[in-house]
Amino acid sequence: MVTMSDVARLAGVSTMTVSNVINGRRSVSQDLRRRVLDAVRETGYTMNRSARTLRTGTTGVIGLAVPSLDHMYFAELGSRVIAKAAELGYRVAVQQTGAHIEGEIDAVAMSHTLDCDGLILSAIEIGPEEAALLNRSIPLVLLGERLYGEAVDHVAMPNVEGTRAATVHLVEQGCRRIAWASNAVPEDDQHNVVIDRLLGYRRGLADAGLREDPELLVPVDQPTMADAAAGIAQMVRDGVEFDGVVAVTDAVAFGVMRGLANAGLRVPQDVRVIGFDDVQHAQFSVPSLSTIAPDHDWMVTTALTLLSERIKDHSPRPGRELVAPFRLVARESTA
Amino acid sequence: MVTMSDVARLAGVSTMTVSNVINGRRSVSQDLRRRVLDAVRETGYTMNRSARTLRTGTTGVIGLAVPSLDHMYFAELGSRVIAKAAELGYRVAVQQTGAHIEGEIDAVAMSHTLDCDGLILSAIEIGPEEAALLNRSIPLVLLGERLYGEAVDHVAMPNVEGTRAATVHLVEQGCRRIAWASNAVPEDDQHNVVIDRLLGYRRGLADAGLREDPELLVPVDQPTMADAAAGIAQMVRDGVEFDGVVAVTDAVAFGVMRGLANAGLRVPQDVRVIGFDDVQHAQFSVPSLSTIAPDHDWMVTTALTLLSERIKDHSPRPGRELVAPFRLVARESTA
C-alpha cells in the first residue's frame, strides 16, 4: 500500500505538504503543489481513511437505521438518503433494525463503535424511556413520529393530518362504511406512527359525522402485504360490510387490494382504497393507488441538513421537530 | 472518549491484556478477565474501530454497489445482503452507481479508500475493458451477467435459461404472438444481462417453432415501470397484435401490465405477461405476476461466501463463476 510518505519522498517534500495538497489547503506554492499531484498520480496513492479518522475523529460516514430495506417505503427512503448524502460528501452505512426495539437500541449503541459521524434512525419502537441513550450518542436525527422530549432532532410525517385527509377524501367519494387497515399497537403507546394515523382516521370520520365501528378495524398482524391481504379476506368472510379502506401504508393498501381481488370485490367500484406514503408503485398498480404523499425529498433533505449541522457544530442545542408537508394524490383506487 | 488504557489503568493491567480480553483471546486468567470486564462496564468503554483498522488493516465493512435502491429488485437484494453480512459480522456500506459505468468504476476505485474489506458489485455496464481495475482492487464479487475473463468471482443469474423458460411457458399457455419488453442495448455488447435475456427469449421462440418478429420488440427506453408502460402503449397504438409479453424484469412487467390496463386490454385474457426476478410484489399485484424466480438467498449467500473467502485468504485464485438455480412461478398473469 502506498502511503503519504511514499508520495512525499518521490516529490521531495514533507508528508505535511502532501497532506496539505491532498486536503486543498492553501499555503502550498504552485510549484510544489504540481510536483505533489504528479507524484500522487505516479504512485497511484489513495488516502487511508482509517488513519485520518483516527487522527481527526471524523469518518465521513452516516449511519442509516431502518426496519428493513425490504419495505418499499424504506428502500426508497434509503435511496434518497444515500444520494443526498453523497452530494454532501458522506457515505452511508445501512443497518436493519427489524422494527424491533432491540435492533433500534443496537443501532444507537453501535453507532459509536460504528464509526459514523451521525445517525438517521427511522424509529418504530424506541421511545422516551431510551432517551438517555439517545442523548449520550452521536448526532442523531429521528425519522418517525415518536416524541423524545426536547432532546433530539426529529423529522416527522404528517400522520394525523394525512390519514384524516385520506378519510375525508373517501367520504367525499361517497363512502360511508370506511375500514381501517393496520396492525394494532397498544393504545397507550404515545406517538407511535400507527397510533397517530389511526387518530387521523378517527378525526376524519368525526369530521364527516360518521361513527367509528369496531367491526371496521381490519385485523392485520404485521403491516405487510401478506398480512393485509389475509386480514381483509378475513373481514370479507366475516360478512362485514364496507365500501372504503384507509390503509396505514401503501404496502398494506396493496395487500388489501390483493385480498379484495381474491374475494371477488372490485376496486374502486365495490370498495375504494387509499394508502399512505406514495411509493413509486402506487402510480403503476392496477388500479393505481390513491395515497397520501408526504414530501419525501423535503424530509430527506431536512434530515440531512439537521444532521450535518449537528455534526459540524457540537454545541448542545435543543431538539427541533419538523413536520413534512403532504399532498393527497387521488388515483383510480378511489375514483 | 474512554480508551483501552483507561480500562487497563482501572483494572490494573496492561492494555494488551485488555485487548486480549476484548478480542476473546485465551491466555488470560479468569481472574484478570473478570477484572477487565468489570472495568469495561464501569467505564463504558467502546472500542475505537479506526484504531483497530489502522493497525490490522481490516474494517469489518463490505461495500455494496447497486444501480439504485429505488429498483425493487436491488432493494430486496440490499436487504438480504445486509442481513446476511450482519450474520457474518460485517456491516454494509451501500453505494448507488446509477447504472452508469462511471458510477461503477467509481465504486471500485473508491472501495480502497472506502475502508471496506470487500465489494459486491452489481454491475450493469462495466466490462472486460475495466478488468484491469478490478484486478488491482480489493476482494470483489460480481453479481450480474458479464464475463470478466477468469479473474473475478462472479455470481450470475440464469438469464438465458430463465427467459427461455418464460417464453416456452407463454407458448404452452397458448400464446403465439409473444412480445419482448426491454430496453435495447447494443447487440455487440457481450454478456450484458439484457442481451442474455433477449437471447433466451429468442431460444424460447425457436424451441416452439415460432419466428421472431421485429415488430414485437416493445420500445422501452429505460427498464422502469414508467417507460415500460409508455412503450407497450405505443405498441398498442401502432396496431401491433400480440397475445403475450416476456418482460426483462418484474418492474418492466408491472409497467407493461399498467400500460395494457390503460389501453383497455386485460391480463391474462387478452395478453399474458411474465416477468423476471420474483420480487415480493409479484405475488400481490392484480393480477399476480408470473415470473422467473432465481434463488435469491442462494445468490446472496454464495456471493458473501466467496467474498469472505477472498477476504480471509488473499492468495490469488482464479475467478469462479456460479449460476443461480431458478424456478418458474406461474401466477395469474399467465393463467
Added chain:
DNA sequence: TCCCTCCAATTTATCGATACACCATCGAGA
C-alpha cells in the same frame, strides 16, 4: 543596518489498538 512580520515548509508528537518479542513463574522429566 536592524528588527519584525509573514509565509512556505518542515518537525514532532499524537490519535487508539494490536503484533511481536520478551519476561516470569511453575511443574515435569532427565
Added chain:
DNA sequence: TCTCGATGGTGTATCGATAAATTGGAGGGA
C-alpha cells in the same frame, strides 16, 4: 539439580495521517 515447555502477562514499536509548534528566509519599515 538443571533444563525445557507451557502458561500468563507486559513493554514497545507501529499502522498512516494530521495538529501544533518550529524553522528559515523574504520583504518592509524605521
